[in-house]
Amino acid sequence: MKITHRDDWRVIVTIAPRNISDFGFDGLGDIAGPVTSGPIEVAIAPRRLGDFGWVSMGDRLASNDIDGDYQRRCEELLAALLKQPHVREGRVACAETHTCSHCQLRWEVLTAEEAADPANQQDEHTVEGEPVCCEAAITEFRAERGIRALAETGGAA
Ligand SMILES: [Zn+2]
Structure with a gap:
């Protein structure tokens, strides 16, 4: 039987920065003008399911549905990123591999x-x-x- 494994989860967003503070470079407004290139595409990994900050464990201990939980976490992250005015578009991606159960x-x-x-x-x-x-x-x-x-x-x- 074909078994599908998903990993390498990530959120890919296209950012069209209007000024350098959109990159987090603050306090340079007196000397910097507009951003003259872009948009740029970046990939952001979700925080590991087993990483609670104060304690870290394997994903299997933290979740009964690792694929589903990573997908939901990525979708939540994507929705939050899309609320930023300089984030144009985005998607959730992962790598799929298929192996034989036998x-x-x-x-x-x-x-x-x-x-x-x-x-x-x-x-x-x-x-x-x-x-x-x-x-x-x-x-x-x-x-x-x-x-x-x-x-x-x-x-x-
Ligand atoms: Zn086989």
Whole structure:
């Protein structure tokens, strides 16, 4: 079964500073004029779920829904940033990786083209979407779709 992992959560915002105090450079109004380049895009990581300031623990101890909690934290941060007059637009982003629940390898499936190539076929029942990592994943994929199981599996599966 394909397992999706999400990490590297971040809020990406486009900032169009009008003057240098929008960067936090205060007290320079007497000598600085307008900002003449930009807008700029910056990425901001959410504070770790397990980081409470006065104590720090693993995310698993702090949350029963790590992905959901990071997403909500990022959306809250994004909403707060968008209230700033010099923040133009933004989005929440994360990195997704997919692994196999049986063998923990990267989840990869055959495209229609690959499935049509005899070199990639387990047998004549191989179809598009069939996983390639391990026999257990193929067996599961076929059972879900009513496709004939692999021959010579030894009966233990
Ligand atoms: Zn696998």
